[in-house]
Amino acid sequence: MRSDDPAIQQASSLRDTSSRERQRWHVTVFMRRSEPLSVQRAYVADQYSDADKLRIRIETHRLYSQGTESLTGDILDALALAPGLSLLDVGCGSGKWHARLAARGVVTVGLDLMPGMLQAARGAGAGLEPRPQLICADAQAMPFQAATFDRVLCSGVLYHVADCRRALAEMRRVLRPGGLAVISTNGADTMARLNELHADAARALGYTPMRISGERGHFSMGDLALVQSVFSSAERYLLEGALVFAEADPAVQFYATNRIDGIENRPPDKRHRAELVPLVRKRIEAIIEREGEFRVPKSVGWFVAHA
Ligand SMILES: C[S@@+](CC[C@H](N)C(=O)[O-])C[C@H]1O[C@@H](n2cnc3c(N)ncnc32)[C@H](O)[C@@H]1O
Numbered sequence: 001m002r003s004d005d006p007a008i009q010q011a012s013s014l015r016d017t018s019s020r021e022r023q024r025w026h027v028t029v030f031m032r033r034s035e036p037l038s039v040q041r042a043y044v045a046d047q048y049s050d051a052d053k054l055r056i057r058i059e060t061h062r063l064y065s066q067g068t069e070s071l072t073g074d075i076l077d078a079l080a081l082a083p084g085l086s087l088l089d090v091g092c093g094s095g096k097w098h099a100r101l102a103a104r105g106v107v108t109v110g111l112d113l114m115p116g117m118l119q120a121a122r123g124a125g126a127g128l129e130p131r132p133q134l135i136c137a138d139a140q141a142m143p144f145q146a147a148t149f150d151r152v153l154c155s156g157v158l159y160h161v162a163d164c165r166r167a168l169a170e171m172r173r174v175l176r177p178g179g180l181a182v183i184s185t186n187g188a189d190t191m192a193r194l195n196e197l198h199a200d201a202a203r204a205l206g207y208t209p210m211r212i213s214g215e216r217g218h219f220s221m222g223d224l225a226l227v228q229s230v231f232s233s234a235e236r237y238l239l240e241g242a243l244v245f246a247e248a249d250p251a252v253q254f255y256a257t258n259r260i261d262g263i264e265n266r267p268p269d270k271r272h273r274a275e276l277v278p279l280v281r282k283r284i285e286a287i288i289e290r291e292g293e294f295r296v297p298k299s300v301g302w303f304v305a306h307a
Contacts, residue, residue: 036211036218037262038159044113046261051094051120053257058096060243060254067241068300071184072100074237075155078182078304081106085150088174090139090167091157095121095132102128109149110134111142139167144174152181155302158219159185168230168305175307181231187238187299188222194251194296198259201279207263207272221301231305238301245294248284255280 037043047053061068079087083105089097092110094117101108107130112118118134125132137143139154140163152171161167171181199209219226227234245251260276287294 035162036159037258038212039162039218043261044160047258048093048112048114048117050116054093054117056253056257060250064243064245064250065241065298066244068239068298069241071239071300071302074239075153075182075184075302076100076104078237078302079151079153080180081151086148087151087153088142088144088149088171089132090142090152090154090171091160092121092132092134093117093156095124095134097153097155098125098132099128102130102132105130106151108132111137111139113138139170141166142170142174146173147176148174150176150179152179152183154181155184156186158183161219164219164223165226165230168227172231172305172307177307179307181305181307182302183227183305184300184302185223186220187240187301188220190220190298190300191243191296194255194259195262197280197283198255198262198276201276201283202263202272204279205272205275208265210262210264212259212262221299221303224303227303227305232307234303234305236301236303238299240297240299242298243296245284245296246288246292248281248288248294251284251294251296252277252281 081087081101081104084107085105086107087101087109089095089101089108089110092098092112095110098108098110098121102125110118110121110125110132112121112134113136115136118136121132121134125134135143139157139161152175154167154171158164158167168183171183175181195212198212202209221236221238224234224236243251243254256273256277260273260280263272266272284294
């Protein structure tokens with residue numbers, strides 16, 4: 001898992017071999033003043049200017065997950081696909097789903113806010129048949145007529161969207177009668193252990209940690225009532241599991257792709273990244289020495305929503 005991001009490179013290369021345990025497990029009280037990190041436009045732009053950070057996270061989940069491995073297959077099953085169906089992939093990112101959809105004969109349109117992600121999706125979709133069509137637009141105002149698609153897929157996107165109700169209403173609007181949307185997101189308290197570790201390290205350096213999506217973050221699997229209020233009906237499916245790391249490296253690299261920026265008033269020169277990486281590494285190494293592994297409980301799921 002290589003990246004050009006200096007913070008991620010540093011996360012891969014820095015070592016702090018101290019094995020002293022610092023058992024500083026506080027109950028983390030996140031600041032409620034500002035919107036969560038995951039929704040901030042500047043953060044979303046930084047995250048998805050290209051596909052690098054997302055690629056590392058997808059790879060980390062693929063390699064280190066326990067208990068949630070069936071997610072991809074479960075979502076594809078939930079979509080009830082058949083050849084010739086049209087599907088809108090909202091927030092398609094680098095097009096992770098497109099080969100699987102094409103293999104099922106589905107005619108896919110991918111929509112994303114970020115040109116860099118669409119560029120990656122374009123590369124991934126070049127050899128596919130049917131070839132996905134890609135559109136740069138906001139999930140909150142989609143450039144399609146009502147009743148255009150048989151299916152909507154929205155995987156890991158709504159925690160980045162300021163007005164989730166509006167995005168959900170757009171999904172319903174573009175679905176044909178009888179169509180269905182499968183909307184995947186994180187459990188409400190997913191990866192709280194990593195969020196707490198970050199908050200603790202940030203505080204030790206004099207920073208104020210901020211709320212990150214996940215820890216009762218913006219749009220989670222706790223939002224069944226919201227989905228039901230927009231669609232004619234909706235059901236919820238949840239998987240509980242964990243990321244389990246035997247070594248600090250991949251955990252720190254994963255942390256350095258996103259949570260590392262979860263502090264109030266981030267320094268414009270991003271020096272917090274170089275400060276946080278060794279501290280977080282040290283704490284993860286201490287946990288591995290103590291517990292034999294670094295286990296981060298996570299939960300993820302999907303809503304099946306009917307137009
Ligand atoms: C975590 S990635 C998920 C990508 C893909 N759905 C997947 O499952 O791999 C989130 C994606 O949502 C996109 N995104 C964020 N806010 C958006 C918005 N308001 N409208 C459309 N796409 C958005 C980002 O650019 C990014 O590509």
